[in-house]
Amino acid sequence: MTFQTVIEPFRIHSVEPIRLTTRAERFRAAEEVGWNLFGLHADDVLIDLLTDSGTGAMSRDQWAAVQRGDESYAGSPSYFRFRSAVQRLFPFKHIIPTHQGRAAEKILFSVVGGPGKTFINNTHFDTTRANVEFTGAAAIDCVCPEGRVPSLILPFKGNMDVELLERTVESVGPANVPLVMVTVTNNSGGGQPVSMANLKAVRAVTQKYKLPLFLDACRFAENAWFIHEREAGYGDKTVSDIVREMAALADGMTMSAKKDGLANIGGWLALNDDVVAEKCRNMLILTEGFPTYGGLAGRDLDAIAQGLSEVVEHDYLNYRIRSTAYLANALTKAGVPVMLPAGGHAVYIDARALLPHIPPLSYPGQALAVALYVEGGIRGCEIGTVMFGLHPDGTETPAAMDLVRLAIPRRTYTQSHIDYVVEVVTHVAKNASQLKGYEVAWQPSALRHFTARFRPIEA
Numbered sequence: 001m002t003f004q005t006v007i008e009p010f011r012i013h014s015v016e017p018i019r020l021t022t023r024a025e026r027f028r029a030a031e032e033v034g035w036n037l038f039g040l041h042a043d044d045v046l047i048d049l050l051t052d053s054g055t056g057a058m059s060r061d062q063w064a065a066v067q068r069g070d071e072s073y074a075g076s077p078s079y080f081r082f083r084s085a086v087q088r089l090f091p092f093k094h095i096i097p098t099h100q101g102r103a104a105e106k107i108l109f110s111v112v113g114g115p116g117k118t119f120i121n122n123t124h125f126d127t128t129r130a131n132v133e134f135t136g137a138a139a140i141d142c143v144c145p146e147g148r149v150p151s152l153i154l155p156f157k158g159n160m161d162v163e164l165l166e167r168t169v170e171s172v173g174p175a176n177v178p179l180v181m182v183t184v185t186n187n188s189g190g191g192q193p194v195s196m197a198n199l200k201a202v203r204a205v206t207q208k209y210k211l212p213l214f215l216d217a218c219r220f221a222e223n224a225w226f227i228h229e230r231e232a233g234y235g236d237k238t239v240s241d242i243v244r245e246m247a248a249l250a251d252g253m254t255m256s257a258k259k260d261g262l263a264n265i266g267g268w269l270a271l272n273d274d275v276v277a278e279k280c281r282n283m284l285i286l287t288e289g290f291p292t293y294g295g296l297a298g299r300d301l302d303a304i305a306q307g308l309s310e311v312v313e314h315d316y317l318n319y320r321i322r323s324t325a326y327l328a329n330a331l332t333k334a335g336v337p338v339m340l341p342a343g344g345h346a347v348y349i350d351a352r353a354l355l356p357h358i359p360p361l362s363y364p365g366q367a368l369a370v371a372l373y374v375e376g377g378i379r380g381c382e383i384g385t386v387m388f389g390l391h392p393d394g395t396e397t398p399a400a401m402d403l404v405r406l407a408i409p410r411r412t413y414t415q416s417h418i419d420y421v422v423e424v425v426t427h428v429a430k431n432a433s434q435l436k437g438y439e440v441a442w443q444p445s446a447l448r449h450f451t452a453r454f455r456p457i458e459a
Contacts, residue, residue, distance in 0.1 A: 191343020
């Protein structure tokens with residue numbers, strides 16, 4: 001008999017306390033940091049869903065691997081175990097470790113970017129876009145139209161719009177496109193997956209114009225699981241085989257191992273081009289460290305190597321995806337508008353639909369995120385006009401969507417924690433008409449969502 005309840009495929013070995021706070025304490029804490037949840041002390045947060053990046057619980061075997069870590073400056077055995085683990089899934093020629101994914105982005109785009117260049121992605125995430133634009137290049141999103149409609153239920157809403165991709169390449173000129181990138185899963189687009197058929201279609205375009213194809217593969221295992229579950233012809237394949245098929249369509253990748261590496265820090269840049277790899281290694285030495293550690297301790301390299309074997313286990317991925325869907329389904333049942341179907345790593349509340357009285361330039365996502373924290377101690381992340389509305393020239397326009405991401409750390413929270421989240425979100429949603437927008441009190445010129453300060457709009 002098959003039972004409905006999906007249990008965690010692990011037992012809890014150690015615990016850390018959560019400090020329970022009052023609403024008054026949380027209001028003061030939010031006010032002190034200018035209503036920017038990134039500024040909070042983590043001890044003032046009850047359920048931290050700000051990000052799934054580096055916030056998961058490492059396994060017993062990962063902690064054992066930490067003890068194997070060799071801290072030799074050059075040629076550490078930890079590096080070779082790390083490289084072998086990466087190449088078992090992503091058999092690229094050059095594996096360049098970095099301290100996290102944005103370092104891999106910084107190195108890659110600094111080498112191949114620059115003024116007059118254009119990078120095309122299904123949807124650039126925040127640091128990806130910032131690292132592209134920092135070089136003077138342009139970042140263009142070509143996600144499929146369905147990916148911009150939160151309520152529309154389709155299996156692969158993270159897909160690239162292939163016709164738009166080709167029109168964009170033709171418009172800017174193939175010589176001005178250093179590479180095309182596909183983000184799997186599409187974080188900025190609600191954590192939605194990309195199909196293998198779409199990757200093949202994108203690959204055909206890049207081959208036509210002789211352009212490299214890269215994967216932003218932070219959540220590669222979750223994307224592969226969606227392919228396994230939703231795409232015809234893949235139900236009998238292992239996740240590892242699906243990952244290798246995805247990799248075979250690409251010329252390189254950037255990776256944050258803080259997501260589907262199941263580690264607390266780390267990442268890598270992988271590619272096949274010898275010339276570009278040499279330039280990237282030279283920049284790595286300048287900014288990160290020697291090529292066999294790349295800004296990481298040997299123990300971190302070993303933790304990643306072990307994590308890569310665990311993240312492709314079917315029991316883990318079934319639990320991971322089903323537990324995220326549990327939250328999305330509960331909120332939908334309660335009448336809260338969320339991005340459907342549920343993504344792999346997070347549930348995205350449609351703040352623009354929930355708060356139609358707050359215009360996009362008054363930041364409905366920020367208003368909702370603050371309310372969730374003040375009312376229930378839940379820290380989420382605005383994925384909307386605060387994050388993507390400000391342009392390099394200083395102008396501001398509404399983002400395509402205003403979402404609040406509730407990112408689920410891996411192997412960290414139990415069902416009772418998620419049930420509490422449902423209760424808090426439902427309470428805030430019932431009183432949504434009382435929420436007010438925000439305006440910027442201070443902001444930096446780029447990546448403002450990390451450090452900007454806000455004030456409520458009282459009128």
